[in-house]
Amino acid sequence: MRHDVTMPQLGMAQDAGKIVSWLKAPGDPVTKGDALFEVETDKATMEVEAQASGFLTGVSAAEGEDVKVGAVIARISDSADDEGPAPEAPATAVPVETSNALPEGKSVTMPQLGMAQDSGLLVSWQKSPGDAVKADDVLFEVETDKSTMEVEAGTDGYLAATLAEAGENVPVGQAVAIISAEKPDAPLARSAKSPPPSDHETPAVAEATKPERAKERPAPATPTPQPTHGRILASPKLRRLALEQGLDLSLLVEAGHPQPFHVRDLDVLKALPRKSAQPTAAAAAAMHHLVAKVTGDALPAFATWAGETHGLTDPDAILAALAGASLPNAANIAVDRFGTSQTYAMPDSRTLSGVTKTDAAPDLILRDLRGTTIRSADMGADTVPVLTITLRRKGLRITLDCAADQLDAQAAIQLLTDFAGRVEQPLRHLL
CATH class of the missing domain: 2.40.50.100 (RNA polymerase II/Efflux pump adaptor protein, barrel-sandwich hybrid domain)
Structure with a gap:
């Protein structure tokens, strides 16, 4: 089965990217997660990973070439001999x-x-x-x-x-x-x-x-409801409030209330009769959703310093150390970066050099979304607390999502405050 390789959008204002270099040659075998090529935008140069396994074929963009976001530049095929017609860039909107x-x-x-x-x-x-x-x-x-x-x-x-x-x-x-x-x-x-x-x-x-x-001028017509294919269209804030209060959004769907649902629909939802007097376990668990904003992004410079001074070349291990040092006890931290995940064990000494990889279950998940176009995240709780880092216009936004039975309110506030402080001033970790 063929898989198209497209030029990714790495920033909200980006409409094209430059192919810096291909890290695989046509016909080479590739495994999902392999670095496929390097792309340069106005803000950064980053490696783009293969999203499927197979053989690289149909390369249609050369190194140094500027390519529009979404354009197909290669494919991953089942066979290295798949040299069919060169892929065409998808139709774009009229400028x-x-x-x-x-x-x-x-x-x-x-x-x-x-x-x-x-x-x-x-x-x-x-x-x-x-x-x-x-x-x-x-x-x-x-x-x-x-x-x-x-x-x-x-x-x-x-x-x-x-x-x-x-x-x-x-x-x-x-x-x-x-x-x-x-x-x-x-x-x-x-x-x-x-x-x-x-x-x-x-x-x-x-x-x-x-x-x-x-x-x-006639009054604007009410938009025709679009098929949702079973999905409930609701704002992240309403989803969170409904979960905290044990409310079922499907009741709005059954009542014929127009989607998407917003916070203003919360009173309507509360007034609807419940399906059952027994709330689900997920609904019964209260949620903590906290957001901190950090000025600038000191992490790249700190990672460079740690590599040159102490030979610490794994930026994910450094992130894990900053998060682990913000917890009261030694823990296992899973760093999730754009679909790849690695768990690190935090030593009792809290030293950067003592952080090691582990296959143990994580006590905390740290999602680093700085290399994506995501600017805020509200994805709800996981089996463990989740810290999420996203870019904003003049720095970073750090979000903590957890259930109340994972961290009480005071512990959640303390975790986010300590971690945000260490991200803003990473050298604090060494003090």
Whole structure:
């Protein structure tokens, strides 16, 4: 079975990446997790791993070439002899500046949250067309097979157009919004399935927005509910509140309440009759969800110093040491980085050099999502507490998710405070 290799999106503002080097040659066998090629963006150079096992074939992008996000640049095949036609880049949305029907501004695209992801489900809009937005404002929520995340605007301005509706699946790299520098006279909202209006239709749109015709404009139609294929579309905050209060979101579905669900629907959910007087074990467990913000990212420089000074060349072991030192007792820390995971044992001495790899079950999971486009995470509790590191505009965001029976409130606050402090000033670990 063939598996397409695409140019990943490593940043919200990224629309292309440069192939620095291929680490495998055409015909070479590859194993899932092998470094396949190096890609350079405005912010970083990183290795991209193979997402399937097989043989590298159909390479269509050369070293030094700039490739659009989402374009197919190679494939992983069952045979090294699979030299079929070179893969073609997927169709891309019409650029903003070439379509007379769209306002001018910066395009916000559907991010790629995983190498195997080719689309994302737009759960909800957090801003309305015409609203003023800041770069750090949450613009919309998107759901993939693995998580639901909030996507920030990325620039200051006004939401001039929304190009997809809640409940629609949008291909990675396709524009879903336009942010303009000036307040738009006629904000646009349309479905991702709607074809762009032709040039001769544009004047009619402009005419309909004149003040004297405002009374003739029909009320916006309620969007047709989109099929959810069994998934419940709800904001991360509502999911968390429902879990904490032992509420079942499927009751809203059965009642015919329109999706996606938001916090404002919580009162409706509370008023619905329960299915059973016995809450589920998951619902009965209260949740702790804490967020800390750290200025800057001192981890890369600290890892370089640790490698040059002490020969510690495993950045995941360093992260595990910082997390383990924030716990009251020695523990096993699993570092999960973009689909790969390794568990480390923290020694009683709490020294960096004493951290070792282990196959034991973890006491804490640390997800490092700095190499992805994810800017916030609210994925709920796991079998153990979870710390998640994501990038923000001027530093890092660190999230702690755990059940109350894993850590009480005071212990959760202390863990996040200590870990955030060590991440901001890693040398504190040595004090």
